[in-house]
Amino acid sequence: MMSSPIQCPPVSRVVIFGGTHGNEMSGVTLVKHWLKDPSELHRKTFEPEPCLANPLAVEKCVRYIDSDLNRSFSEEVLSSSESESDPYEFKRARELNQKYGSGPGLFDFVFDLHNTTSNMGATLLRCSEDDILSLHLAKYLQSSSGNQSMPCYNYLIDIPKKDNVYLQNIGKHSLCLELGPQPQGVIRADVLTRMRELVNCGLDFLDLFNQGKEFPSFETDIYKVLTRVDYPRDHSGEISAFIHSGLQDKDYVPLKPGDPIFTTINGEVLHCNGDTVVYPTFINEAAYYEKKVAFILTEKVSRKVPALKLETLEHHV
Amino acid sequence: MMSSPIQCPPVSRVVIFGGTHGNEMSGVTLVKHWLKDPSELHRKTFEPEPCLANPLAVEKCVRYIDSDLNRSFSEEVLSSSESESDPYEFKRARELNQKYGSGPGLFDFVFDLHNTTSNMGATLLRCSEDDILSLHLAKYLQSSSGNQSMPCYNYLIDIPKKDNVYLQNIGKHSLCLELGPQPQGVIRADVLTRMRELVNCGLDFLDLFNQGKEFPSFETDIYKVLTRVDYPRDHSGEISAFIHSGLQDKDYVPLKPGDPIFTTINGEVLHCNGDTVVYPTFINEAAYYEKKVAFILTEKVSRKVPALKLETLEHHV
Numbered sequence: 001m002m003s004s005p006i007q008c009p010p011v012s013r014v015v016i017f018g019g020t021h022g023n024e025m026s027g028v029t030l031v032k033h034w035l036k037d038p039s040e041l042h043r044k045t046f047e048p049e050p051c052l053a054n055p056l057a058v059e060k061c062v063r064y065i066d067s068d069l070n071r072s073f074s075e076e077v078l079s080s081s082e083s084e085s086d087p088y089e090f091k092r093a094r095e096l097n098q099k100y101g102s103g104p105g106l107f108d109f110v111f112d113l114h115n116t117t118s119n120m121g122a123t124l125l126r127c128s129e130d131d132i133l134s135l136h137l138a139k140y141l142q143s144s145s146g147n148q149s150m151p152c153y154n155y156l157i158d159i160p161k162k163d164n165v166y167l168q169n170i171g172k173h174s175l176c177l178e179l180g181p182q183p184q185g186v187i188r189a190d191v192l193t194r195m196r197e198l199v200n201c202g203l204d205f206l207d208l209f210n211q212g213k214e215f216p217s218f219e220t221d222i223y224k225v226l227t228r229v230d231y232p233r234d235h236s237g238e239i240s241a242f243i244h245s246g247l248q249d250k251d252y253v254p255l256k257p258g259d260p261i262f263t264t265i266n267g268e269v270l271h272c273n274g275d276t277v278v279y280p281t282f283i284n285e286a287a288y289y290e291k292k293v294a295f296i297l298t299e300k301v302s303r304k305v306p307a308l309k310l311e312t313l314e315h316h317v
Numbered sequence: 318m319m320s321s322p323i324q325c326p327p328v329s330r331v332v333i334f335g336g337t338h339g340n341e342m343s344g345v346t347l348v349k350h351w352l353k354d355p356s357e358l359h360r361k362t363f364e365p366e367p368c369l370a371n372p373l374a375v376e377k378c379v380r381y382i383d384s385d386l387n388r389s390f391s392e393e394v395l396s397s398s399e400s401e402s403d404p405y406e407f408k409r410a411r412e413l414n415q416k417y418g419s420g421p422g423l424f425d426f427v428f429d430l431h432n433t434t435s436n437m438g439a440t441l442l443r444c445s446e447d448d449i450l451s452l453h454l455a456k457y458l459q460s461s462s463g464n465q466s467m468p469c470y471n472y473l474i475d476i477p478k479k480d481n482v483y484l485q486n487i488g489k490h491s492l493c494l495e496l497g498p499q500p501q502g503v504i505r506a507d508v509l510t511r512m513r514e515l516v517n518c519g520l521d522f523l524d525l526f527n528q529g530k531e532f533p534s535f536e537t538d539i540y541k542v543l544t545r546v547d548y549p550r551d552h553s554g555e556i557s558a559f560i561h562s563g564l565q566d567k568d569y570v571p572l573k574p575g576d577p578i579f580t581t582i583n584g585e586v587l588h589c590n591g592d593t594v595v596y597p598t599f600i601n602e603a604a605y606y607e608k609k610v611a612f613i614l615t616e617k618v619s620r621k622v623p624a625l626k627l628e629t630l631e632h633h634v
Binding site: 029030032033061117181183184185186187188189190192193238239242243244245248263265284286287289290 | 346347349350378434498500501502503504505506507509510555556559560561562565580582601603604606607
């Protein structure tokens with residue numbers, strides 16, 4: 001038996017963040033362009049707003065100034081009052097939350113544009129199992145967008161709302177695009193084109209939804225975060241082994257028990273000691289060295305997604 | 318008629334620099350390892366010294382702290398007296414020059430280990446047309462090293478000694494290894510292995526030379542720097558076009574008049590307007606955005622290299 005469609009109110013306030021990390025250049029370049037010429041973003045039913053999330057970091061072409069903006073949207077930071085000694089990104093997080101994330105001005109949909117040095121293709125990253133609208137949007141991207149040299153993957157970091165520290169969490173619905181591989185500070189035309197195509201396709205979906213199009217139920221694969229794996233380290237905390245060449249660039253490729261994962265500089269190989277097949281992601285991401293993350297293991301789960309339609313007026317009264 | 322062999326004195330003082338740029342991780346990782354365990358470097362006729370060139374930048378995993386160390390070895394910087402307000406790298410350049418580059422302690426051979434985000438394979442970069450010993454070493458690397466997934470290219474930036482600002486210039490002979498592509502801040506096992514193999518092979522060559530082996534004359538291709546090309550920019554100095562996808566990753570591939578080189582965000586394509594075939598290099602290198610370099614054009618020239626042998630004692634007396 002089919003479950004009845006989920007109903008959502010129209011999506012009218014949409015923001016597109018780029019430069020949340022100042023050296024992830026696809027989003028930086030696109031948002032800078034849209035700020036000068038937003039005509040491409042215009043849709044019949046809404047007018048999306050581009051926003052450079054971390055302008056100081058963009059100016060210096062670094063990930064962040066004092067602390068990672070995309071880890072600064074904690075309840076604690078957002079609810080505490082401003083202090084002079086706060087990291088720049090804490091102040092900026094409060095500003096962005098004030099403008100896009102709270103009260104009657106709460107935005108309906110947040111796109112957050114990122115790049116990774118890992119071979120992650122076009123990863124569609126969501127932070128809540130319950131956000132059905134963004135799952136439909138992701139499905140639309142997977143079916144509609146032509147370029148298959150960077151395939152789309154559904155990615156889920158399932159975090160309780162209260163523990164979520166990511167920028168995308170400030171909106172009602174959200175999707176983070178993580179495109180790679182692209183080195184920090186570099187604009188690759190192919191990656192930029194793919195990101196632009198995905199954003200436009202996402203806006204088309206929201207426009208169709210607002211106009212009353214119904215989207216049928218479907219079943220989809222989701223890569224769901226299991227655990228973060230650190231590099232092996234010596235007694236002083238220094239990395240003592242690095243990603244094995246057999247694992248490098250193999251994001252989303254099944255990792256089986258016994259597969260090589262790390263190699264020491266003396267050629268000693270460390271193998272995967274799990275007992276099930278898992279899917280490694282964000283392998284050898286430059287920005288994750290300081291976070292003590294060599295890669296993130298996910299499981300591939302199948303998920304039934306109910307149909308989606310616009311909330312009809314009688315639900316409002 | 319064959320010219321007579323060039324004679325050189327033995328090469329006994331050899332330094333291997335890594336971390337000249339603190340986020341170029343192959344050299345950083347190898348030199349850190351060799352500082353702990355130098356046994357791999359030992360050769361019959363000499364004992365190479367590993368040195369972390371910019372330890373503060375390595376610690377922070379950035380290219381440099383105040384200014385680019387590998388542009389700090391100018392006569393002006395090296396000969397001026399220290400001042401508190403000097404960039405950190407100016408002080409460090411004087412320290413390194415004092416220890417390795419001057420007086421009776423002058424080093425015979427300098428290896429300088431770098432990575433690039435460009436698809437440069439294993440680029441063997443030299444700064445002087447006259448350094449015949451390093452050309453023989455490069456030839457030895459090209460013939461001896463097994464791994465052909467990162468082929469060796471002979472690269473020449475021909476700069477008069479007095480205008481040379483590069484670290485490698487402080488020794489009598491030198492070779493800079495530029496391996497890529499590798500993102501900044503990332504350790505790729507394949508690139509690290511290739512760099513290690515090349516350094517060891519280079520040390521083998523010097524050891525054979527010191528033991529009296531003669532190296533015959535040969536002819537070789539050299540990519541010689543012609544000109545640096547900046548990104549197109551708007552009136553405010555911002556980049557207005559980026560590397561065309563047809564040029565991306567095509568380092569050392571012949572670039573013909575009319576070939577696409579840049580694309581604007583609106584899809585306008587800019588073509589190569591030269592009238593000869595040239596060879597683009599360092600295409601889309603992350604660190605060169607701030608130097609206003611989109612790529613560096615080279616010409617491929619053929620060079621006859623005379624034979625090389627150890628200077629015999631009677632030349633000393």
